[in-house]
Amino acid sequence: MANVPSHARVVIIGGGVIGCSVAYHLSKLGWKDVVLLERKQLTSGTTWHAAGLIAQLRATKNMTKLAKYSQELYGSLEEETGVATGFKRCGSITVALTEERREEIYRQAAMARAFGVEVEEISPQEVLKRYEHLNIDGVKGAVYLDKDGQGDPANIALALAKGARQRGAKVIEQTAVTSIAKEGRRVTGVDWQQGDETGHIKADMIVNCGGMWGHEVGKMAGTNVPLHACEHFYIVTEAISGLSQLPVLRVPDECAYYKEDAGKMLLGAFEPNAKPWAMDGIPKDFEFDQLPEDFDHFEPILEAAVERMPMLAEAGIHTFFNGPESFTPDDAYHLGLAPEMDNVWVAAGFNSIGIQSAGGAGMALSQWMDEGEKPFDLGDVDINRMQPFQGNKTYLFERSKETLGLLYADHFPYRQKATARGIRRTPFHNHLQERGAVMGELAGWERANWFARDGQEAEYQYSWKRQNFFDNVRDEHMAVRQNVGMYDMSSFGKIRVEGRDAEAYLNYIGGGDYSVPVGKIVYTQFLNRRGGIEADVTVTRLSEHAYLVVTPAATRLADETWMRRNIGGFNVVITDVTAGEGVLAVMGPKSRELLQKVSPNDFSNDVNPFGTAQEIEIGMGLARVHRVTYVGELGWEVYVSADQAGHVFETLAEAGADLDMRLCGMHMMDSCRIEKGFRHFGHDITSEDHVLEAGLGFAVKTAKADFIGRQAVLDKKEAGLDMRMVQFKLTDPEPLLYHNEPILRDGEIVGYLTSGSYGHHLGGAIGLGYVPCKGEEPADVLASTYEIDVMGTRVKAEASLKPMYDPTSERVKV
Structure with missing residues (x-):
């Protein structure tokens, strides 16, 4: 009976929309021996009951690129496979019921334009024209995206599966993976069970597309995949007479979304306090299953919805649906090569946006697997960002209560997670708290972000305007500029490299020259073969055979993983000593x-x-x-x-x-570094930003022996720069910059800010961003006039290629 081959180039575990997308895209790249194993039937976990909303705009350029790709793919899949995907571009509307939310969605609209997404800010009256059933009381503004849409989630997955089969992939249902065989840092195959029959399939690599089983599959493979299932609720009405196709509607201030589907209305919720599910594991026979109704939990959402859309009061409820979906600790999905193993890939944890993400995620992961390098920066979703402790079940249970609701929460600048806090504390934690520290969290670390004054509440009061810590940070900033400040940097990663080949190894992996005396510190980057920046670190020579690599807190694991994967034949030992x-x-x-x-x-x-x-x-x-x-x-x-x-x-x-002396926090550090034009890894510099275009050529020493990325640096030197990193200062001191605001050069959008903060010494908001400059001299770049789009308003900006603060670095060398 079994139709499982004895060997595969890749075994994909899980037949939801993500697994089907990975199989589709790998087979499209010409991969043979692609095998997808699904424990029950395709789509039977989460995909089948997804709402099928397909939006283009995400929080960053590359996530938006992937979402746009998804909807373009779904538009052509039906023609390719003959499977009806139900995909239609009906548009979407997001409405704001508060001034703060209005600023958020208008800033998102400006960002959309920088990312090449068509978007329109519309008035409440214009909302009503497009959505006559809506009560617009309290609506302050809205945005409309014409090319957003919706689709049939199960059929999209089945179309992807058919497309994969047509190119030779094997998609096998009713076949559960029971264990995964491993040797060292590699998996060698998987054991499977099909009814009463069992067997083993050798595999060159696996992809964990297990959805809400992803955590469990990860453990079988010796990898950490932090996610947790939560209950997710929606209702579908009886047919409503005369109801025709409508745009998807989101009312985030009421935690609700609406879509018309075959003459009925679907109302779904992302409530602020969610219900985690299956703490003791998902039932073995779970297939196309629903969870028990919880009308009391959903009732507040429904009450607001009946006010917002009065026709719901007349419509009967046809279906009250409760189905599980998986959520990650930071609301971003997991993609990439698992740090613990060298041939285990992950695509899981899609936080209720799996349908709109699946096409792009499958494409990006497949290219990564095919080429051996990320096709572009995927830092937002790279599984390497997850810390080992985040696989803890109690932590995931507590954090998942919040992450579901965060999809529709106000996405204020500097907003901190409220749940699952206090896990990683520096040795100075209590000292700082006693002195008024207001903590933020990064990679589980509690870090002092700012210090409250006597009598001031030591907590965030969020806003898009000047927040309650603005003056505190200014005082901390000026203390460091004019006097002396002290702050805790214990959370920064510390990785010890030692052994007889330590010097030669670092000279191979890094762009700097590490043949330096004991006690010398080298600021440096680890590059990929395209000259992109994989890590931005300092390297201190501690002794003849030992160095200390200091990394950003968030990328410690990613940087250590990159170092381990590039050891080759070098005789070195790498040890994480961060907590020491x-x-x-x-x-x-x-x-x-x-x-x-x-x-x-x-x-x-x-x-x-x-x-x-x-x-x-x-x-x-x-x-x-x-x-x-x-x-x-x-x-x-x-x-x-x-x-x-x-x-x-x-x-x-x-x-x-x-x-x-003043105690200072991380917000001060960010505002000071941006005045100085120092780059921030993950924002200003990423794996797809060439080190020379980032303005960091001074840290790269091409005269030394060969190193990763050397040829790409030499090639770029010869070809010339396509982009330059430019520092901007708004001439109006009032507006605030965060990041992703569009850059206009002589009236045309040419890019966006990669980071933004307030320059308290320079007296205005400061931003960094790349400007195209092919064939131009530096003077040509600065000869233009620049503006930054802040929430739809163009604000004049001064531009500089040198740091606006202390351009010759005299102050650091006195």
Whole structure:
């Protein structure tokens, strides 16, 4: 009976829309021996009951690119396969019921234009013309996307499966994967069961497309795939007389979405406090199953919906549906090569936007698998961003209560997750909290983002305008610029590289020159073969055979994984030592004076020039200081073993009181670094940004022996730059920049800001972004006039290729 082959180039586990998309795209690239195994029937997990909303606009350029690809693919699938996908471009409307939400959706509209998506801001009256059934009381504004649409989720998946079969892929149903065989960092095959029959299929690689089973499949493969199923509710009315095709409607302030479907209305909810499901595992016989109704849970959404769309009061409810969907800790799906294994790929955890994401995700993953490198930056969704602890079941249960609702929550700048907090704490955590720290969370780390004043509530009050911490951050910013500030950088990743080949290995993996004396610090990038930036780090030589690589907190695992995957034949040992040391940054014109008060060591330029480290005594303890800066001032990072961290903090705080030293947070660091034009990995520099176009050519040493990306750097030097990173300052001090605001050059959109913050010293909002410059000299780029689109309003901006703050870096070297 079994029709399972004995060997496959790739086994795809899971036959929802994602698994079918991966099979379709791999077979389209010419892959043979593609096998998809589905435990029950195709689509029987989540896909079959999805609402099928297909939107183009996502939070970043590449996620938008993938969503646009999905809808273009679905538009042509029916013709290719003969399977009706039900795809239609009916448009979508999102309405705002508050001024804050209006700013959010209008900023999204501006971003859409920068990403090449057609969008229109419309008035409440124009909403009514397109949606006559809507009560527009309280509607402050709306946006309309003409090319958004909807489709039949199950048939889209079946069309993808048919397209895969037509190119030779095997799609096998009623075949459960029971275990996965592994040797070292590779899987070798999977055991399967089909009825009473069992067998084994050897596999060169696997793809985990297990949906809400993805966490469990991940464990079988020795990988961490953090996601959790939640109940997701919608109702479908009886047929409504005279109801014709309508745009998809979203009313996020009421947690609701609406779509017309075959003369009926579907009302769905993303409520703020969700119901996690299946804490003890998903039932073995789960197939096309519904969960019990919970009308009390859905009732508040329905009550608001009846007010918003009065015809619902007259329509009977035909279906009350409750089905599970999987959600990840940060509401972004998981894609890519799992960090723990070298041939286990993941495409799972689609947070209720699986239909609109599946086409693009399948295309991107297939290209990545085919070429061995990401086709473009996928950092938002790369599974490498997930920390090991995030696979903890209790953590996932607590966080999933919030993540479902965050889809429709206000996406305020700096908004922090409220659930599953306090897991990773630095050695200074309590010291900072006692002194008014307001914590944010990144990669599970609790980090002081800003400090409340006496009598001020130590919590965020969110807004798109100046938030309640704006003046606090200005004071912290000015303390670092004019006096001295101290902040906690313990969350930054610390990776030790040691062994007889440590120097040669780093010279191969990194663009810098690491053949330096002990104590020298090298600011550097790890490049891919296209000259794109895989990591942005500092490397400190600790001894002849040992180095310390310091990474951003969010990318520690990704950077370590990149390093491990490129060891080759080098004799080195790589160890994550992040938790072993606390780090206090002491920055500002009086930082040397402060350190001299607490240490007998010499911090002069003769002994400890910029870019060097030294071991010191401090208070009654020992530490190592690195003279580097991310804020553009004289300063040191003080590395101290975790056991002595409390003592060193108290020593510095006590001595700092005489100098009026101020404790500072991460928001200050961001506003200072953007004034100085320092790049932020993940925003300004990514795997698809060429290191020369990012303005970081000074950190690349092509004269040394061959290294990853060297040829791409030489080629770009010869061909010339296509883009340049430019710093902008708004001439009006009032508007705020966050990121993704369109850049206009001589009146035309040419790009968007990759990051934005407020420059408290320079007196206006500052942004960084790439500007096309093919065939141009630097002077040509600066000869134009520039504007930034802030929520639909064009604001004049000054442009500079050099840092606007201290362009010659005199302040850091005094």
